[in-house]
Amino acid sequence: MTKPAVEFEVFDDEFCLIYRPRDGTSWVHDRFARGEDLVVKGTFHLTLRDLVEDGSEGENSASDDDSVWIGVDDDRLVFAIATGEGEYFRFKPEVLEFNTQVLLHRDTRPNWKWFSAERNVSILRIMQSLDLERIVIGGPDPDAIPISEYERLLHQFPTPHELRRYVQARVGTVIRxxxxxxxxxxxxxxxxxxxxxxxxxxxxxxxxxxxxIAKYAFALDRLRAMLANEAGTSEAQWQLEIVEIILLLNPRYIKAFTEVRLLDTDNSTWRRIDILLVDASGNVDVIEIKKPMGKPIMLPARYRDHHLPMRDLVGAMGQVTHYLRYLNRWGLRGEDYLTQLLGADLPAGFRIQITNPLGIVIMGRCNTLSEVQRREFEVLRRDSKGIVDIITYDDLLARLQAVLDQLRIGPALSAAPATLQAE
Incomplete structure (x- = not known):
């Protein structure tokens, strides 16, 4: 009959370790007589004081694996390693050789792998090295590790093979x-x-x-209402409300400033940017917002067999391009000036940076474009991307709707689906 070398049972409200030495029990008693501890699985430090049952010695057959002993008689030693305390068993500190309190719920059915990893590494001692106030496994206590999570930890505990891989990787980092x-x-x-x-x-x-969901639904409804009653909103009010939606859709930006002065070094004069965006790193971008006025973004007439962008769009792109040029030429002096000018409305110690700023133009509609117009508009948009990003009001509607739909579906992060089999 095969019996494990180490197992656990409960006797008289004590959590006990049952040890079946593969070479008989006499050598264990010799250790105790010399005043030495018996260390089991590199985890449990046992003495004669912990011994509560001494099985009779009989014939046995040794096994190469210390975890399994094949014997004729159940030649075992039983040690009390934890005592009952309410819903838990409390381990004796001297058995674990550290003072951090370790509690094990009564409903658990552990084997030796719950406490000892390969090569006789004490899992409890590694947990104790994290300077925990106490270690609680299972049960209702607020700081208890659920049994399922503890078992998952055991499954993921580093193996000798993983440790060898780690050493190889560290060496490889230097060699490379x-x-x-x-x-x-x-x-x-x-x-x-x-x-x-x-x-x-x-x-x-x-x-x-x-x-x-409520936030994005409100923004979507508000944008629809603005587009339906465009004439009832002033240009300044329109810009401010659209900027709020842009900040909502682009969390990288933390602040928008209106009517910001910047130096035109070519003409030694000052210009005004309608809206300057500042991101979380202090970098600035320029945004130009125009009311759509019901105009499609591309002209219906053709020039040399191509549809051209509407004149207002060309003008807005040119205006933003000039602002970007002024900012880039302003350089460090401009950073100092803007930091001092805008610093009161930014976090303490925050510094404005002018590093290849980008431009954003929001204007026009694309919902009535023909397929040819839409394709040529996309060519224009992609050609200018990286300098000026062109966004129509229908783009804004679509982005808000997409975000809202995803929020209603569920989490944004999920595992990729398995590869489909070819039919």
Whole structure:
């Protein structure tokens, strides 16, 4: 009959370790007689004081694996390693050789792998090294590690093979600075760890989902109302409300400033930017907002067999391009000036940076464009991208609707679907 070398049972409200030495029990008693501890699996430090049952010695057959003993008689030693305390068993500090309190819920059914990793590494001691106030496994306590999560931890605990991969990767990092090894040790380590580790992502979005749905739904309704009653909104009011929607759709921007002065070094005069955007790193971009006035973004008439952008769009793009040129030529002096000018409305110590600023033009409609006009508008938009980004009001409507639809569907982050089989 095969019996494990180490197992656990409960006797008289004590959590006990049952140890079946593969070479009989006499050598254990000899250790105790010399005043030495018995260390089991590199985790449990046992003495004669912990011994509560001494099985009779009989014939046995040794096994190469210390985890399994094949014997005729159940020659075992039983040690009390934890005592009952409410819903938990509290481990004796001297058994674990550290003072951090360790509690194990009574409903758990552990084996030796719950406490000892390969090569006799104490899992509890590694947890204790994190300077925890106490270690609680299972049960209702607020700081308890759920049993399912603890078992997942055990499954992901580094193996000797993983440790070898880690050492190879560290060595490979140094060697790659001077030569190119044939084996990519870092890639092998990452592949092995990814295979063993179950990835869990906290759903940060879920607690705020309903709030975000209400926020984007309000912005979408407001934009629709503005477009339906364009004549009833002043140019200044229109710009301010559209900027709010832009900030909502682009979290990188933290502030928008209106009527910002900048120096035209070519003509030694001052110009005014309608709206200057500042991102979280202090970089600035320029945005130009025009009321759509019901105009399509492309002219219906053709010139040399091509549709041209409407004149207002060409003018807005040219205006923004000049602003970008003024900012770039202004350089460090401009950064100092803008930081001092706008600093009161920005976080303390925040500094404005002029680093290849981009332009954004928001104007016109594209919902009535023909297929040919739409294609030629897309060519224009992509040709100018990287300098000026052209956004129509129908683009804004579509973006708000897409964000809203995704929020209503569920989390933004999910696993990719499996590869479809070819039919």
């Amino acid at each position: 600075q001077y030569t190119e090894p044939a084996v990519d040790a870092e890639a092998l380590l990452n592949a092995y760890v990814n295979k063993r580790t179950a990835v869990t992502v906290p759903n940060l979005e879920n607690p705020f989902r309903q709030f975000d």
